Every structure is written in structure tokens, then in C-alpha cells.
Amino acid sequence: METYQFNFQAMGCPCELRLAAADRSLANEVAVICTSETQRFESKYSRYLTDSVTSRVNNASGLHPVTIDPEVAAILDYSGVCYVQSEGLFDITSGVLRQLWNKNMRRLPTDSELEFYLDKVGWKKVEISANEVFLPIKGMQLDFGGVVKEYVADVLAAKARSMGIEHGLINLGGDICIIGPQPDGTPWSIGITHPTEGNSAIAVIELSEGAVTTSGGYERYFDIDGLRYSHLINPETGWPVEGLLSASVAAPTSIVAGSLTSIALLKTPEDGIRFLEECATPYFAVDQQLGCHGNLGEVCHA
């Protein structure tokens, strides 16, 4: 049995499939299904594509409700649970605040600008019925970026399994699903990127089943007046978060692992670690002083 590797770009990040199969044709078939499924999700949920459901909902903000199918409804329901469990920090309506915090702004927002955009943020303002969603304020936006990519990793793992893959790894930009150990029975090794030293690993995680996801404030950031700001924004204050540099969580599914890492990163470092401890699921976190926390993986020593 051989392991075949497929690399592609989707949902704004590098994606990787490693599929162990008796022959290349099965691996190819699975890869075709997985890439087309990824594209289906991307075209359905991307906020950059004008005919995506996300764009249709966003463009109808303040105007009228938009009909949604059960998959969208289920993802919205799940996002609502994330909102509650994060006590309001994980909010799929907070993306609009990126208008204030991006590389091109080069200045801090004014209070009136903050007020203007904060008015358009708030999961609780979203009106959801059985088959419709409505953003009541003109300019409100949904952004499934923090949910769909993680979910797609689970979907691809389930597809690959149903097609007969028993050893494999799905990696969608750091959201990783494992389908059994490597063909020789050894676990897969997953490196956690060092938050400040781009190409090296700060820790290595060994996993044979389930999922692991990593989020880092270091991934995307911008500097204003010599200060560095993370792309993660607190939806209540409208200001970027100064939280953990990186968090990884292992869980049976990528969507749950991903939600937990995202929530941990939106909190202060202390609260983030407390939250991960409370979840009682394996985690690895790096604080702002590069201190390592958690029981997941082996820390690499330089």
C-alpha cells in the first residue's frame, strides 16, 4: 500500500490530502471527489463570490430575508452554539469590523467609525427562521470563514472513509482530519508552526484518529504606528485581541476542534488557557512570552 499526496489551493489556503491506497486510481478518485467537494463549499459559502449564499444574505441586509437550505441552517445553528459557548466572542457577524482593521488603514479607527461598524455586529440581531435568514441592518455581514473550512475537513474525511480509505490525512490550511494511522500503523506527525520563527515547528503532535486544528494570531497581522495588531477582533469592543499567539486542539471532529481554538484565541491569554483547561480536551497553546501550555504534543527544543 502506498500513500499518495495531493496538494491544491482552496478557501484561501494551501490544502493537502495524503491518502493510502492499494493503487493510484482509488486515491485519484477520492482526490477528485474531495477537491470538487471543497470547491462546492467554497463557491457556496465564500463571501468573495457574488452568487454564494453568504453574498446573497449579505447583499440583502436591511432589505429582505433569504431562503436557505438545511445545510446552511445547520451551520447557522452550530454558529449560534459557538456564540453562546464563547460568551459572545465567536460571532460570525464580526467580519464587518475588518473594514476598520486592515493593512490599508494605516491608522487607528475613530470612535465614531467604531460605533458605526459595531452597530452592524451582533449574532443576536440576526433573524433566523426555519428556512430563511435575515440581517436586519443594512451593511451587516455573515462570514462563515471560521466554521466552514473546519467543517469541510470533516466532510472530506467522511467521504474518503466511505470510499474505502483507511489511512489518510486531510489538511485544509491547518485544519487536519486523520483517517486512521499511517499504513504501517504509526501515527501521523503534525508540526505546529513556531509563532515567531516562520518555518520551524514549536511542537510536534502525533495522531492516529480524530482531528487537530491550529489558529494563530501570528498568521495575519498588520502594524500601525509601530504596534502590531492581530486580525482577530473582539466583536464587543471592536478592537483586535491581544491573546495567545497560537492554540491547537485535538478533538474527534475538526469543526469542534476549530471552534475551540478560535474561541481560545479571542480571549486574553489567561482566559484562553482557562477555557481550554475547562474543555478537558487535549490542547497546546503558546502565550505571548512564547511559554508553552497544555498536554498535546511534544515541544521541540531548539
Added chain:
Amino acid sequence: MAKPNPFLALSTAAMALPAFAAPQPVETIVAIKATTYQEEDVPQRDVLAGSDERYKIDIAQFRLLTPVGEKWSLGVDVAYETMSGASPWGTIMGADGEASLIMSGATIRDKRTEVSLTATHHGESRSISVDLASSDEDDYEARAVSISGEWEMNNKLSTLSLGVSYSSDDIEPTDALRFGRVQREEKISRSLSAGWAQVLNKNSVVHVGLDVTDHDGYLSDPYKLRDVRPDEKLEWALSLKYRRYFDNQNAALHLDYRYYNDDWGINSHTFHTGWHQNFGDNVRVVPNVRYYSQNEADFYRGTDDFGLATTINQSSDFRLSGYGAYTLGVKLIYSALQWDVSLSIDRYISDKSYGHDASDQSHPALLSFNMTSFGLNFRF
């Protein structure tokens, strides 16, 4: 109340996402069920001869459903029934001008064993099942085979189902020589079914189904004194089902309607509605009402006519008469982590006046019955 662990809260919520709704069973289910079915006695004044005690049936059922490998599942169903009581042999015009019943005399005792095996192959978005079934009684043997498939489409919003089945039944009436009954007869049935289920939104589903069945062979009741039916019957039925879940009430409404028609002249309507109310995570209560109505068959007679040639169709079977029936029932289900316990009680009453065709003749054998079931499911 302690705040739930966020990991558990999110894991539970994630299970509602479509990717985690596993089509093939991932656990083994063992179920047992005991049912008592008791028909009420016929009023003594309606019986000319024979016993007024009607059927009592005790049913024990066993079911095993288990995954075999990653793509197959196997189901085994076994049912064992013991029946006792008397059944109507015929009707005759009584002294008061109303139809009177001739019932079987001494209590009939019989037992029936039914076994069925189902193998299902679960594919990416379709499943195919093959089912073999056999039923044995002292005087009746039935063998059936069926093949059915389900295909999910439109992003799992629609499901098409198609099925074919074939059954061959042999009947060898007891005491055939003594009562001049047929000694051995057979019947063949073939049916086709098609269905379409459509998810309308996250809380409601509608299902439309069409069934056509053709029976060929000996279709009369050999125990009746005079029962001559056509040796062919073509029947078809259209069914509509609607399921609606209500988030706020934590409950679901089931609304079903079925229209049936056959070339013996019977049309029937069945309405069935149930309210599935959950109380917390463990308890479900399902009150339900069923209404059924049919008109009589073309060759139905209120009283047997022994003056007619035996080649002319006639039957006084109450099941071919025009009538209506109500069933009121309630089911209670308690679910623990691996166990479900259920209890259901149903009361059935029927009468000519409940039916939709007022011109039909009444039948004294129209029955009432009570049915109680107790079931246990175990998953592992």
C-alpha cells in the same frame, strides 16, 4: 446549574450537521417487543351459531440490526404469534331480518412464525436492500423476496426510493375433507413501489409514495361457508406524509394520508396524525389518531346466498364491507443512553356509520379491539 463543558456542548451541536448523520448503522440494535391483541366478543344477539369469542393474539417479536464491515448492515426479524378464538364463517338472514353470524365453533388455535432477513449495502448516497421473508402457520405458508433502493439527490434534500417484491403463498385448510373446503391452493403477489421524499426546510419533510400490487390465484377465504372471490386483484395506493418539527415545543407533528383503490371496487381513505412530544432528553409521549374508511366490494353481500352458482362471486367477509374505523392510541418512550423502553396502548372501533358510503350494508362482525405493546431496545 453548572455551566456545561463547551467541548461537550459544541460536540453535541456538531452532530446535527449533515456530514455526521451516518446513513449506515454504526451500532448494533437488539429489540424485543411483546404485544397483546384482543378483539371484543360479538354481541350474543348477532350470533346464530358458534362461539361469540373472537380472536386473541399474543405476539413476541425479536429484531437484530447490525453493521457488517463498513458498507453492509444485516437485519434479522423474528415474530412468533399464538392465536385463539373464533372467526366468522358466514352470515345468514336472522329471524329479525338483520344479518346473523355463523361463527366457528370450538376455539381455533394456531401459531405463526415469521422470519425475515434483510441485507443492505450502504453506498455514498444510495442504499440497496434485499429482503427474504417466510411465514409459517399450520395451514398457511408464505415466502417473499423484495429488493429496494434509496438514492439521495439534490444535496441530500431529496430521496428517491424504488422497490419490487414477489411473494408466493400456499394455503392448506385444516379439516378440509370434513367441511368440504379446498385442499390446497396458492396465490402469487407482485408489487412495485416508488417514493419521493423532499426536505422542505430544516424542520419539515414531505413524502409521496405510490404502490401497485397484483394478486393472482386463490384469493377467497377457505374457512367461510360460501366465499367466492375473483382470482385476480389489482390494487394501488397513493400515500402522502408530512413531518414537521417545532423547535419551541420540542415536538414533531406527523400527518399521513393514504388513498387506496382496487379492481374489486374498494376505495379507502386513511388519515393518521400523531404528535411526538419530547419532555427533556429522555421522555417522549406520542398521542395519535387514525381514521379509516372504505366502501364495500362489488361482490360483497350482507348475507350469504347459497342459491347462487358457485362460479358467481360473493363474500360476506366484514373486511369487504363498507365501514369506517377510528384508532386512538398513545405511546410512551423512555430513552436512556443505550436503552429505550416503550409502551403503547391502542383502542380500535369500527362501524358502518363511520364510513364514507352511506348506501353500504352493515355487517355484524365489524370489530373493536384493544392492543397493548411493550418493547425494549438495546444499542451497543
